[in-house]
Amino acid sequence: MRILWDFDGTLFDTYPAFTRVMKELVHSEIKEEDILKELKVSFRHATEVFDLSEAQVETFREMDNAVSPEDKPPFRGLKDILEKAEVNVIMTHKPREEVIAILNHFEMDHYFTDLVAGDDGYPRKPDASSYRYLHKKHNLDLAIGDRVLDILPAKEIGLKTCLFQNNAEGADMYVTNYHDLSEMLWPTSK
Incomplete structure (x- = not known):
């Protein structure tokens, strides 16, 4: 994934x-x-x-x-998904320096292959330019966000979408916690 x-x-x-x-x-x-x-x-x-x-x-x-x-802690259960995923990339409006500071603080920078930050010159979401760039470079499968604004560009370029802690219409999947998402993406045999 x-x-x-x-x-x-x-x-x-x-x-x-x-x-x-x-x-x-x-x-x-x-x-x-x-x-x-x-x-x-x-x-x-x-x-x-x-x-x-x-x-x-x-x-x-x-x-x-x-x-x-x-x-500004990571959500519980997140590291499990990051470890299982083949590739993780970030697209955010937050400045790169802030993103890196938080990732480094929680020793999570190694989970991410790439990052497009707010000061990298791409138009703001819902413009799909940054998503298109990351998808072309990494052949992505899924986009996860907490707002409709996060999934609109993913839909535009043909990615599956997941809304986290948001039930607004338009996503392919909905989750309220990362344990459930992990089970959806990598079901365990019972």
């Missing part, structure tokens, strides 16, 4: 940290669950919904960079 992974909310549980940081920048009456809901659509979407200025967006990025990687 050759897998393309989204990073935030798919490989690593970063949304609690994102939500806490954004909570400091929005009106006090806005609840964390409302912030999370909008962030799960996309960061850009959340900044528009909460009417954040460019200065506030830059402050968010600075504050998020200051959050320890320890507060």
Whole structure:
């Protein structure tokens, strides 16, 4: 299995940290669950919904960079899938330096063959350019993401798709944890 992974909310549980940081920048009456809901659509979407200025967006990025990687852990059961997969690649809007810092912190960089990061010059999802590049280079089978935005480009280029902790329409598979995905991809005999 050759897998393309989204990073935030798919490989690593970063949304609690994102939500806490954004909570400091929005009106006090806005609840964390409302912030999370909008962030799960996309960061850009959340900044528009909460009417954040460019200065506030830059402050968010600075504050998020200051959050320890320890507060952005990998999801439970993830390493089992990464070990079983033939190839793992990442496509994320997060800057390369941040991705590498988190991967190194959790000693997980060796699981990934390739990475397209937000500062590599590709258009943002749902544009399929970065997915097309990674698929051509690695002959991928499956794309896994936590948002519809993550699976749209995969669908466009003919990859199977999996939504993680999201039941929105459009994916080929849905999972809420990585133990279940491992069983789906590599069933064990009982």
